[in-house]
């Protein structure tokens with residue numbers, strides 16, 4: 308029971324930073340974060356989630372702009388249901404490299420994101436948050452209970468697998484978005500339901516910040 312609560316705590320912390328901070332706050336501007344909170348997300352979000360806030364936002368904007376086309380950074384239409392986790396990782400790394408060299412193909416999706424790639428990624432330390440969470444898990448395992456340690460590590464690092472599952476299932480079962488009328492939320496069918504399951508509510512698209520959309 309304690310391990311389950313610890314898992315849910317780690318899962319919820321990660322989910323709030325990704326869905327409220329990165330997704331709705333930074334990527335879509337669907338809510339206005341208090342400046343101090345926005346600064347916290349920009350600086351410490353990467354330490355919590357292991358994902359760069361600028362890189363994640365650009366990847367997500369490209370996902371909406373090019374949904375289920377060849378340029379979609381993570382679509383099972385391109386790589387199949389089981390290829391999606393690796394595809395997300397490959398696209399994420401490509402986008403980080405593109406932003407680092409200021410490639411307009413990527414920077415045009417970040418014109419309103421007035422912050423650099425996270426310090427971790429600018430110094431080749433992307434792995435440090437993952438190592439930190441694993442060490443925290445080990446400390447909990449040794450000082451409290453092995454299951455509690457495992458639960459913390461799995462909960463706080465759940466996003467890559469969870470995000471992959473949502474994208475894989477949502478977009479493969481949801482069908483081809485290009486054949487539908489545009490959904491005002493930017494997603495459609497089962498993908499809309501799954502995106503909402505991931506994000507706890509609907510998923511509005513800020514058209515001003517997604518130049519490839521429309």
Ligand SMILES: [Zn+2]
Nearest residue numbers: 330367371510
């Ligand atoms: Zn979205």
